[in-house]
Amino acid sequence: MGTTITLEQNSEAAKAAAENITARFADAGITAETIAHKGGKKFEYVRITCSPEQWRAVAKHLKNEVGVNHCAMVTGTHYPSGGDRGWEVAYHLHRWPIQNVEAHTMVIHKGEDLKGDDIPMEFEVFIDLPEGDTPSVPSIQDIWEGADWNEKETWDLVGIDFEGHVNMHRVLNPHDSPVGFHPLQRQHKIRYHDFNEMYDDPQGFGRKPVDEGRVK
Amino acid sequence: MAEMWITMGPQHPMTHGLWTLRVKVDGETVTDTEAELGYIHRGVEKICESRDFTQITPYCDRLCYVSAMTWAHSYIMAAEDLLEAEVPERAEYIRLMAAEVQRLASHLMWLGAFGPDIGNLTLMTWCLRDREMFLDLLQELGGSRMHYNYPRVGGVKRDIPIGWANRLKAKVRLFENRIKEYEMLLDESTIWLVRLQGVGYATAEDQLDAGVTGPNIRAAGVNTDARWTNPYSVYDQVDWEPAVEKPTSVKGADCYDRYRVRMEEMRQSCRMLLDAIEKIPGGANTHYQPGDEMIYTKAPTRAPEGATGFSTYECTRGVSNFYIKGGGDGRGKNPYRLSIRSPMFLTIPYVAKTMIGYKVADIPAIMGSFDPCIGETDR
Numbered sequence: 340m341g342t343t344i345t346l347e348q349n350s351e352a353a354k355a356a357a358e359n360i361t362a363r364f365a366d367a368g369i370t371a372e373t374i375a376h377k378g379g380k381k382f383e384y385v386r387i388t389c390s391p392e393q394w395r396a397v398a399k400h401l402k403n404e405v406g407v408n409h410c411a412m413v414t415g416t417h418y419p420s421g422g423d424r425g426w427e428v429a430y431h432l433h434r435w436p437i438q439n440v441e442a443h444t445m446v447i448h449k450g451e452d453l454k455g456d457d458i459p460m461e462f463e464v465f466i467d468l469p470e471g472d473t474p475s476v477p478s479i480q481d482i483w484e485g486a487d488w489n490e491k492e493t494w495d496l497v498g499i500d501f502e503g504h505v506n507m508h509r510v511l512n513p514h515d516s517p518v519g520f521h522p523l524q525r526q527h528k529i530r531y532h533d534f535n536e537m538y539d540d541p542q543g544f545g546r547k548p549v550d551e552g553r554v555k
Numbered sequence: 556m557a558e559m560w561i562t563m564g565p566q567h568p569m570t571h572g573l574w575t576l577r578v579k580v581d582g583e584t585v586t587d588t589e590a591e592l593g594y595i596h597r598g599v600e601k602i603c604e605s606r607d608f609t610q611i612t613p614y615c616d617r618l619c620y621v622s623a624m625t626w627a628h629s630y631i632m633a634a635e636d637l638l639e640a641e642v643p644e645r646a647e648y649i650r651l652m653a654a655e656v657q658r659l660a661s662h663l664m665w666l667g668a669f670g671p672d673i674g675n676l677t678l679m680t681w682c683l684r685d686r687e688m689f690l691d692l693l694q695e696l697g698g699s700r701m702h703y704n705y706p707r708v709g710g711v712k713r714d715i716p717i718g719w720a721n722r723l724k725a726k727v728r729l730f731e732n733r734i735k736e737y738e739m740l741l742d743e744s745t746i747w748l749v750r751l752q753g754v755g756y757a758t759a760e761d762q763l764d765a766g767v768t769g770p771n772i773r774a775a776g777v778n779t780d781a782r783w784t785n786p787y788s789v790y791d792q793v794d795w796e797p798a799v800e801k802p803t804s805v806k807g808a809d810c811y812d813r814y815r816v817r818m819e820e821m822r823q824s825c826r827m828l829l830d831a832i833e834k835i836p837g838g839a840n841t842h843y844q845p846g847d848e849m850i851y852t853k854a855p856t857r858a859p860e861g862a863t864g865f866s867t868y869e870c871t872r873g874v875s876n877f878y879i880k881g882g883g884d885g886r887g888k889n890p891y892r893l894s895i896r897s898p899m900f901l902t903i904p905y906v907a908k909t910m911i912g913y914k915v916a917d918i919p920a921i922m923g924s925f926d927p928c929i930g931e932t933d934r
Contacts, residue, residue: 342783343791378635378642378864379787409763411867412876412896431865431876431896435779437763437772445776445801450783459784461867485766485901492900496600511596511933522601523892529598529605 342450344459346382352458353383356405356434360387363400367393374463384461391466391476398479401432406456409433410483413490415474415497417525425470428499432462432483468499478504496523558586561915565594569919571668572929576907576918583914590907592900596933603893604883608634608708608856611893616702618895619931621664622871623702624657624693626931629868631706632787633877637864637890638708640854645843646710647789648835649850652723653696653705654788655824655831659730660689661871662817662824665926666737669814672919673750677740685733688726695719710851720832720839727825734821741814751811755921757909758807766901769873771925774800774816775808781869794830795823810924817926857887872926873898897931 353373360371369389375381389397401407414429436448436457448457468474478501479486490501491510498521501507509516561578564570573594579587599618603611615630616623628650635642663686670678690700695716697703705712741747757767759775772779780797782790798819802808808816832839836849843849858864860882868875876896883889906925910918 342778342797343786344784376636376865377639378637379632379866382785384865408760409768410766411874412878412894414878414892414894416880416892429878429894431878433867433874435763435768435784437759437777437779443776443802443805445799447778447799459779461785461865463863463865483766484764484905488901488904489766489896509593511593513593522598527601529601 342448344450344453346380348450348453348458349382349460352455352460353385355455356385356460356462359405360385360397360400363404364389364393364397369393369397384463387462387464389464389466391468394464394466395477395479395482397464398482401462402482405434405462407432407434407462408437408483409435410479410485410489413486413493415493415499415523417497417523419525424467426468426474426497426499428466428468428474428476428493430462430464430466430479432464434458434460434462473500474498475500475502477502480504495521497521498524563918569672569922570929571923571927572932574903574927574929574932576922578910578915578918580915583916585910585913585915585918588907588910590904592903592929593933595929599934600893600895604889604891607888608638608858608890611890612706613702613704615895616704617930618897618934619928620701621928621930622657622661624653624697624705625661625868625870626875627703627706628654629866629870629875630877631708632866632868633864633879634708635854635864636866637858637862637879637881638855640709641852642710643849643852644789645714645836646850648831649696649711649715650706651788651790651793652715652828652831652835653693653703653711655828656689656692656723658824658871659821660686660693662821663689665817665871666814669923669926672923674746675741675744678737681733681737681740685730688730692719692723692726707851708856709854713845714841714843714847714850715839717840717842720835723828724832727828731822731825734818734825738818748811750917750920751809751814751924752803753809754913754917755810755813755906755909755924756804756806756808757905758802761807762905765905766898767873767905767925768898769869769871770798770816770820771808771813771873771902773798773820774802774812776800776802781867781874785867787866787868789831790827793827793834795827798823810920813924858882858890859887860891870898872928872931873902875931895931895934897928897934899926899928899932903927903932 357371371387411431416427564575565573575591577589618626663682667679667682697705759777778797778799800812800816858881862881864879878894880891883891
């Protein structure tokens with residue numbers, strides 16, 4: 340198979356991308372490092388850690404200077420048990436070799452010919468948020484169109500607010516779900532079958548001791 | 556004429572599942588659309604937080620019954636990343652073959668469902684007939700017709716049975732000829748061409764920006780495919796090329812291009828399968844016992860807090876992603892958080908917007924050509 344990306348190409352591209360981001364944002368305290376997958380072929384990817392205030396600047400840099408063209412997924416995680424963070428938002432972004440494709444043409448990339456910003460790469464962005472009831476991150480809806488429904492889903496399921504997101508609405512839960520019902524927050528437990536948590540206890544705080552043994 | 560909203564779905568045949576497309580029409584022309592999802596949201600991500608890493612595989616099978624094997628494989632790759640598991644090469648070959656057989660079955664299900672959308676009822680019977688051949692092969696591996704629970708962290712559940720390789724070879728050879736029959740039926744059918752050509756244009760860059768991947772983007776003339784851009788398994792050792800179609804218009808790929816690229820992809824899967832059978836380490840007609848080191852390596856079952864696993868996988872409809880955080884349950888037996896991204900979750904809102912400007916009668920053709928699957932979308 341001639342078209343496959345090799346480990347050397349991948350590692351070079353990961354280093355170049357991480358250096359690019361570090362050079363631009365080192366003063367702001369944003370870290371970018373290359374991490375190798377621990378399974379499969381041990382390919383490397385770039386992990387970026389930044390604060391919510393810096394996120395839009397980083398996203399624009401990634402799109403315009405690093406060639407990231409696909410917002411694959413947005414994951415919110417709830418850490419209620421204390422520590423220095425209460426929430427975490429993880430963005431997974433991809434760079435695919437699709438840059439300035441001319442209309443009505445066919446582009447057959449060969450793996451060994453790809454260089455620089457054309458080499459496919461995975462990016463992982465971690466944003467830690469402080470504890471509190473209103474976790475909030477700036478929206479990147481206008482930077483990648485694909486972030487739109489990803490953010491809708493993350494708000495719907497986890498309850499992370501995306502500042503500046505236009506037309507936020509429920510996507511997977513019913514449209515008439517009670518305000519404040521976000522089932523992937525950790526205070527919600529999977530219940531026995533005749534208990535409708537969404538309507539009987541939308542905030543998840545009113546758990547009765549008598550439930551204890553029946554909670555899965 | 557006054558504009559009005561029409562609701563297509565959740566019981567409309569166009570939807571290929573349970574979801575609603577609200578269409579604003581001006582006469583016969585679509586002027587605005589809205590997609591509504593969530594009808595079969597089962598909370599798989601929440602359930603997985605209280606299951607251990609082996610117990611999650613069956614849930615991932617059930618994300619999409621049309622391509623259960625690829626979804627399980629996709630999950631297992633993320634779990635292996637999290638748990639630092641090694642996989643024997645023979646197991647990788649078996650997984651590759653299972654995934655490609657599943658891809659054939661899935662594309663056949665797509666073609667079979669797409670035909671009646673366009674008005675070709677013959678296609679459904681032909682495709683389901685051929686899909687049955689491949690489901691039989693998968694049943695021999697997993698024991699069940701749809702949900703196989705076959706891959707394991709560190710290998711596969713059991714080896715391929717004696718004679719499986721010969722049956723696979725015979726079926727693939729037969730199917731290669733069947734593809735020609737399909738093309739004779741479809742490419743010379745005026746109805747098929749009139750309904751598909753010049754409808755539902757989408758360019759590669761627009762699609763990628765909106766999060767659409769897989770065959771839909773390859774139809775627009777770029778050979779982007781996670782099987783070579785983010786190589787996994789042993790796709791770098793077998794003989795294949797990513798299927799790609801030159802779009803027929805400057806406006807991008809139309810429905811016909813998307814149909815063509817999936818036919819080509821089925822050919823490539825056949826080519827891959829025939830090659831993998833020859834190259835599999837240990838021989839295609841040997842059978843190792845379950846747990847043998849040729850097909851399974853024991854892997855850790857717990858992941859510490861702070862460990863993460865991520866997979867990028869070329870599923871049958873595009874790139875699927877799994878993201879797992881270790882350290883759930885206080886002891887690392889369960890994932891703390893498991894997140895699933897189906898390519899279709901982003902594709903459906905995008906497709907809904909591309910319909911604007913076409914006629915109401917084009918909606919089934921456009922929607923069907925993107926191969927929607929709601930089980931994996933709603934999770």
